[in-house]
Amino acid sequence: MFLPTLREAPAEAEVPSHKLMLRAGMIRKLASGIYSYLPLGLRVIRKVERIIREEMDRAGAQEVLLPAIQPRELWDKSGRWNVYGKELLRFKDRHDHHYCIAPTHEEVITDVVRREVRSYRQLPLILYQIQTKFRDEIRPRFGIMRGREFGMKDAYSFDADDEGAEKSYQRMYEAYCRIFKRCGLKFKVVEAETGPIGGSFSHEFMVLADTGEDAIVSCSECHYAANAEKAEVTSPDPASSLSTPLKPLEKVYTPEIKAVSEVSEFLGVFPQELVKTLIFQTDDGVVAALVRGDHEINHVKLRNFLGSHVLELADEQTIVGVTGAPVGFAGAIGLHNIRIIADNAIRGMRNFVMGANEKDFHYINVNLDRDFKVDSFGDVRMITSQDRCPKCGGLIQFFRGIEVGHVFKLGTKYSEALNATYLDKEGKERLLVMGCYGIGVGRTVAAAIEQNHDSDGIIFPITIAPFQVIILPLDMSDRMIAETAESLYKSLISKEIEVLLDDRQEWAGIKFKDGDLIGIPIRVTIGRKTLDKGSLEVTLRSKRATHLVKPHEAPSFIEELIKKEIYDQTE
Ligand SMILES: [Zn+2]
Structure with a gap:
């Protein structure tokens, strides 16, 4: 082998x-x-x-x-x-x-x-x-x-x-x-x-x-x-937040503060009070996509929404060209001549934070329509554990x-x-x-x-295991052990059971280790101690359950065990 x-x-x-x-x-x-x-x-x-x-x-x-x-x-x-x-x-x-x-x-x-x-x-x-x-x-x-x-x-x-x-x-x-x-x-x-x-x-x-x-x-x-x-993602009705009064737009100094976590910490606001502006390269040129600070853009949804084959985050040079600011300060205000797509969750936001398209500056108290226009809204973000089932509203x-x-x-x-x-x-x-x-x-x-392994190795489901049975004679130089092993091997083969006989002259420990590693579902151990008492050990790899069986009864015992394992697995 x-x-x-x-x-x-x-x-x-x-x-x-x-x-x-x-x-x-x-x-x-x-x-x-x-x-x-x-x-x-x-x-x-x-x-x-x-x-x-x-x-x-x-x-x-x-x-x-x-x-x-x-x-x-x-x-x-x-x-x-x-x-x-x-x-x-x-x-x-x-x-x-x-x-x-x-x-x-x-x-x-x-x-x-x-x-x-x-x-x-x-x-x-x-x-x-x-x-x-x-x-x-x-x-x-x-x-x-x-x-x-x-x-x-x-x-x-x-x-x-x-x-x-x-x-x-x-x-x-x-x-x-x-x-x-x-x-x-x-x-x-x-x-x-x-x-x-x-x-x-x-x-x-x-x-x-x-x-x-x-x-x-x-x-x-x-x-x-x-x-x-x-x-x-089903978005909550934006109407609930419509009553919040709009505060005046303000530009604030945010030196070297770029990432959502940095901005929210620096300004003392929650990430969900921020809007991220992402610049993408598409079939029809550059597009800006807006998502809430704590949300992730969903590339597949956005690509489908735009009907574009290409959808890649724009490179630094493009971002600087479009926004006039280094990466990390992009925002929708003053972003002219490019299409702006926003996730549905943005609709319900009031007085939020956004990049100012200017190095080291963000806007606070930004509001839709008053401060900038969105070309279209859509479901373009990843679902989160806070979202609800789109079919029944249950927990996700x-x-x-x-x-x-x-x-x-x-x-x-x-x-x-x-x-x-x-x-x-x-x-x-x-x-x-x-x-x-x-x-x-x-x-x-x-x-x-x-799905089926432990620290010792593979535990194959019996239906796809390379062999159903492995026979481990612990000492091949012992004639009685060797003969019992050979005879069991032949009877199993005559029953069309797929069996591997480890007849190597190796230490028992090595045979056990390899047997566990390759994950054969049923192991038959033949050693002097049990053989003297007239039995051999049949062990299920998955359950580590051992049965003592008389050698001449082993073939039919194993045959039944295989049937039972296949039944348990497929029923
Ligand atoms: Zn549901």
Whole structure:
């Protein structure tokens, strides 16, 4: 068995799954965000893939395999060649033709289907593949959790109309719930942003883990759950503050005082009495966005609100050019010739503090309309724990999550761009209505480890464990121990149980340590002491519960234990 375990994880590994996958000899790094899978790691990947295939097939989806290398022409047609940004790895072949390594496959699948599907009789159609993708992440990290090259299951549905598309969506949604449950994951389904894939709505499948990169919110009273970047903020009625009398505008000296915390401390006001002015570069030039001092701007919401592909904080030079002041003193008063967007929360504010567009000065007692005009208000900030559920007004709770699956209702975005049509009952030409559905295979494995480990190592859910059983003969030079181990190994194999026999001439301590590290759910320990009493030890990695079992009864005992573990995990 090629299973190179490590005592220590390399320093660059930050999260438990990355450390443990390296230590357990599952993966090795080749280059930034690019990994090799060793036998133990690949076995787990294959387990997850098998569950995915079974559930996709059960849901009526059919497996295909599409090329990873794709010509530019197709991406030009969908308009994504230029829009996709630097994550799309582009290159030229020997004939100077442009290609990319696919980060996703909407273009190719739509092209395949539009050539073959002519009639409503061929619909609905759901196709999927499990394949390697490449996204040139700026900062790959957390091992295979956010790699550049990664395995993904992607499925695409084609329907005659919206109603059909929603049925396909629902079918995939349910299949995803079964897949993640069978993988032994605790997850939440949340409303999500559609991002560069596009489409009208989407859900993310989030595995709850403190190390998750995504913030998610859920309501303590109803079923509402959303990615924090998507979560709607309902603003309180501004009318309540309208009765506050307006004080005269005043410019105050704030030497070297820039950050919200500094300004509020210096002026003796709360951060929520400040308004931050952020200058952004967009498709249509420079825009100012205003948010309350204690709020965070939400880039996704702002970008959607502006309908802009580009949204980046302006550089220092631009800010100086627009505001006439160094960074840290921007404000909306006297900010002419640029569009001013304000978060809804600003509407209800009276007599607030704002930068004066002048070095070392702020305004106090600033008021909307009297002192400056806003071009448009919108929900452009991140939700906070003080906000209420947008559906029922209940309290909001925050969680961290790892996105393992994402389902999108695409509508006709790609069928329109690539002219994918069919003939309906009346012989009329119509656009195919699409959905797309992704699962990060490696990321699902990493997420399972994030959720299932302890200080000794991985605790694999039995359904995705590389082996179900590990046999630890404590002394291979002891003939009786060795023979008992070999015989148990053979009986388990004949029962089609996946078993690993640690027949190395190593110290018992090392075998125990490695066994715990690689996370095999059931351990059989064969030692002189228990064997003399006519038994061996069967231990569950997850519960540390040990059973003494007679050697000849062990195979059927283990078989039952596996059945019970699988049942407990999936019911
Ligand atoms: Zn609610």
